[in-house]
Amino acid sequence: MKIRVRIIWLLSTTFAVLVLIFSAFVYVLSSNYVFNDFYDRLKTRTNTTIRIELDHRGDKEFVKQFKQEYLEKLPEERSTVVELDERRMPILNTKHAREDSNFIHRVVEHKYNQERKGNLLKYGKLYVSKQGKSYVVYTSAKNMYYTKYKNYLGGLLVSMFFSAVFLIIMVSLWLSKRLIKPITDLSTSVHTIGTENLNFRIENKQEGDELGELIQTINNMLDRLETSFETQNNFISNASHELNTPLTSIIGQADLMLSKERSTEDYKTALSHILEQAEKLNKKTKALLFLAQTGFDGKKMTIENLRVDELIFETIETVNRIIPGNKIRFDFGCLPENLDALEVKGNSQLLQLALSNILLNATKYSENQEVRIYLTHTKEHISIHVQDLGIGIPLQDLSHIYDPFFRASNTTSFEGYGIGLPLTRNIMRQHKGKIIVHSEEEKGTLVSLVIPYKT
Numbered sequence: 183m184k185i186r187v188r189i190i191w192l193l194s195t196t197f198a199v200l201v202l203i204f205s206a207f208v209y210v211l212s213s214n215y216v217f218n219d220f221y222d223r224l225k226t227r228t229n230t231t232i233r234i235e236l237d238h239r240g241d242k243e244f245v246k247q248f249k250q251e252y253l254e255k256l257p258e259e260r261s262t263v264v265e266l267d268e269r270r271m272p273i274l275n276t277k278h279a280r281e282d283s284n285f286i287h288r289v290v291e292h293k294y295n296q297e298r299k300g301n302l303l304k305y306g307k308l309y310v311s312k313q314g315k316s317y318v319v320y321t322s323a324k325n326m327y328y329t330k331y332k333n334y335l336g337g338l339l340v341s342m343f344f345s346a347v348f349l350i351i352m353v354s355l356w357l358s359k360r361l362i363k364p365i366t367d368l369s370t371s372v373h374t375i376g377t378e379n380l381n382f383r384i385e386n387k388q389e390g391d392e393l394g395e396l397i398q399t400i401n402n403m404l405d406r407l408e409t410s411f412e413t414q415n416n417f418i419s420n421a422s423h424e425l426n427t428p429l430t431s432i433i434g435q436a437d438l439m440l441s442k443e444r445s446t447e448d449y450k451t452a453l454s455h456i457l458e459q460a461e462k463l464n465k466k467t468k469a470l471l472f473l474a475q476t477g478f479d480g481k482k483m484t485i486e487n488l489r490v491d492e493l494i495f496e497t498i499e500t501v502n503r504i505i506p507g508n509k510i511r512f513d514f515g516c517l518p519e520n521l522d523a524l525e526v527k528g529n530s531q532l533l534q535l536a537l538s539n540i541l542l543n544a545t546k547y548s549e550n551q552e553v554r555i556y557l558t559h560t561k562e563h564i565s566i567h568v569q570d571l572g573i574g575i576p577l578q579d580l581s582h583i584y585d586p587f588f589r590a591s592n593t594t595s596f597e598g599y600g601i602g603l604p605l606t607r608n609i610m611r612q613h614k615g616k617i618i619v620h621s622e623e624e625k626g627t628l629v630s631l632v633i634p635y636k637t
Contacts, residue, residue: 189354189357189362190358193358194347194351197346198343198346198350201342201343201346201347201350205339205342205343208335209335212335213332216325217303220303220323221303221305223323224256224296224321224323225305225321227256227259227261227321228261228307228320228321229307231263231319231321232307232309232317232319235263236319256323257325257326258323258324259321260278260323261319262278262279262282262319263319264286264317264319265317266316266317266318270316272286274286282320282322285297285304285306285320286320289306289307289308289320290308293307294306294307301324302322302324302325303323303325304321304322305320306318306320306321307319307320364393365393368384368393368396371384371385372400375404382404386398425463428460428463429463431459432456432459432463435459484529485527485529486527486528487525487526488528488533489524489525489526490524490525490526490566493533493537494537494566495512496534497541498510498555501538501545504542505542505550507550508545508550508553509545509550509551510541510553511552511553511554512555513555513556513557516556516557516558518559524557525635526633526634526635527635528613528633532612532613533613533633535605535606535609536609536610536617536631537566537631539603539605540629540631541553541568543629544568544570545570547572547573547596547627548570548572548626549572551571552571553568553569554570555568556569563632563633564632564635565631565633566630566631566633567628567629567630568630568631570627571626573592573623574622574624574626575621576590576592577623578591579591580619583603584603584604584607585600586601586604587599587600588600592623603617603619606631610632613633615633616632
């Protein structure tokens with residue numbers, strides 16, 4: 183069942199049931215009111231009969247005249263006065279009194295009573311005169327108004343019910359069309375998206391509601407997909423070039439040596455060149471494999487408690503062995519007063535690898551100028567900042583620094599494979615952290631590794 187049909191069905195059914203319940207409620211209350219009103223009329227006539235027949239005050243004639251002039255005679259109206267003996271037993275000396283004996287006894291027992299048999303209603307009360315005599319006075323009449331009122335009210339409510347149902351269906355159709363239209367437009371827009379137009383974004387006219395959030399989520403997903411496709415395309419292009427270059431050199435050198443007889447020295451020179459290119463190819467392949475492995479969030483890694491300052495000192499020692507005489511300086515003045523703020527959870531080897539990549543890049547691209555390391559922290563995370571005064575990254579290259587094998591346009595004179603930053607970003611993602619790079623060409627680069635306290 184389509185959502186539009188479901189909306190129409192749910193709205194129509196819900197409101198129809200509510201209207202039906204309301205109509206039944208009105209019908210029952212109105213019916214009760216009609217009967218209570220008729221009993222009030224009978225009570226008035228019973229009291230009037232008492233004043234006329236039994237009460238010997240001077241206004242007796244006035245009451246009788248008032249009854250005739252102002253009290254409308256009810257259908258089959260009959261007022262009856264039954265005298266009681268000393269034991270308060272009714273003296274049933276008329277046919278009507280004998281037929282109503284049960285009703286009369288209930289009046290004597292309860293001092294008043296009312297009864298309904300079909301449309302015939304009765305109201306009676308016990309009256310004690312000034313002389314001490316007791317009487318049961320009651321009035322009966324047929325409530326023909328109820329039958330007419332019931333038919334009129336029933337017809338009116340039925341007509342209103344069907345009119346309301348029709349109106350509800352029309353409103354449901356209109357509402358469903360209004361509610362479903364954004365979803366239909368969204369579906370149409372999504373169907374137009376393909377690999378050739380991942381730059382397309384859905385126009386969000388529903389900002390502030392759940393559908394707007396869904397559209398925003400889809401647009402965010404498209405951002406990630408577009409980035410992934412571009413990264414994949416760049417990766418394939420760069421990887422094929424980076425791997426093809428040493429392979430071409432190896433094959434060319436081997437073909438050259440095999441084309442004719444060579445001296446022992448020529449063979450040694452060729453083998454040395456082939457070995458050099460093979461080692462480069464091996465390094466690139468291992469780097470590529472490790473980059474792919476760290477790209478999976480589901481990859482299992484050992485998590486342990488570690489201190490960020492110790493991590494920094496161990497990484498600096500590693501870099502000292504690789505680049506002796508470097509000028510990496512740790513700012514001890516940035517250490518927090520509460521040393522507990524230095525404790526995080528993570529994988530020590532992976533975090534050392536991420537930080538060493540940043541330190542090696544900072545030292546290399548600043549041509550061994552001073553590199554400063556300092557810390558900042560908040561309640562949620564601690565950040566390691568690495569500031570250098572090197573060549574910086576051109577503005578147009580900043581958006582591609584995480585593409586595997588990509589190297590900035592001003593790094594041609596420096597050796598490297600373009601794996602360090604993508605690898606570091608993957609490691610930070612595994613720790614639910616992030617890497618932030620601020621750089622200006624010829625002025626230096628600031629790289630921040632943000633490590634959350636809770637991974």
